[in-house]
Amino acid sequence: MISVLLADDQALIRSGLAAVLDPEPDIEVVGEASNGRQAVTAATRLRPDVVLMDIRMPELDGLAATRELTALPGGPRVVILTTYDLDEYVYAGLKAGASGFLLKDAEQGRIIEAVRTVAAGEALLDPGVTLRLIESFVASPSPAPRPGFALTHREDDVLRQMAKGRSNAEIAGALFLSQATVKTHVAALLVKMRARDRLQAVVLAYESGIVRPGG
Numbered sequence: 001m002i003s004v005l006l007a008d009d010q011a012l013i014r015s016g017l018a019a020v021l022d023p024e025p026d027i028e029v030v031g032e033a034s035n036g037r038q039a040v041t042a043a044t045r046l047r048p049d050v051v052l053m054d055i056r057m058p059e060l061d062g063l064a065a066t067r068e069l070t071a072l073p074g075g076p077r078v079v080i081l082t083t084y085d086l087d088e089y090v091y092a093g094l095k096a097g098a099s100g101f102l103l104k105d106a107e108q109g110r111i112i113e114a115v116r117t118v119a120a121g122e123a124l125l126d127p128g129v130t131l132r133l134i135e136s137f138v139a140s141p142s143p144a145p146r147p148g149f150a151l152t153h154r155e156d157d158v159l160r161q162m163a164k165g166r167s168n169a170e171i172a173g174a175l176f177l178s179q180a181t182v183k184t185h186v187a188a189l190l191v192k193m194r195a196r197d198r199l200q201a202v203v204l205a206y207e208s209g210i211v212r213p214g215g
Contacts, residue, residue, distance in 0.1 A: 002028070003046070005030060006018060009035060014034075017111065039065045050078075067097060079099060080093040081103075094203050100117065124199070149189075156210070158182060
């Protein structure tokens with residue numbers, strides 16, 4: 001059973017998310033919070049697997065709350081709830097340790113998929129949101145190289161595909177590899193880059209100049 005905490009200052013959003021998630025046989029909404037401070041307190045007490053976190057909340061915003069939660073030993077995975085008009089905050093969410101992003105008007109199936117994906121230890125890379133935001137806010141004209149990754153040619157190929165927001169299945173198709181082989185390469189490059197998950201690896205790829213916007 002995947003336990004979920006909903007953190008949003010709008011009761012209507014929380015009730016809508018709960019209505020989508022609770023009927024699923026493997027998902028249980030264990031608590032709600034209307035601000036970031038409540039989210040941290042509730043997560044510490046309830047120890048949910050996943051927190052769906054709004055960005056703009058009173059007392060403590062979602063970014064600060066995410067930093068606190070992801071710093072906890074065995075802390076929950078955090079999915080940032082966002083809208084297109086909050087683009088300027090999303091890279092900060094990545095840096096705060098979020099494992100993914102979810103549009104508030106996402107389809108029900110996408111919401112359920114997001115919870116299951118991050119609960120399984122993966123990151124949610126939405127090509128329509130995350131890729132555009134990474135390219136806009138992470139890359140700089142002259143990124144400072146970070147030596148020491150020592151990726152193989154194939155790992156580099158896989159990383160570039162990840163930076164396009166592609167899943168393992170899509171990467172396998174693009175590179176003519178099996179999904180098992182892609183999974184092995186992803187695991188290896190995460191170790192070499194000391195990345196928490198594939199989302200953080202993509203951030204590091206842009207920051208280090210391995211991947212450039214539009215490249």
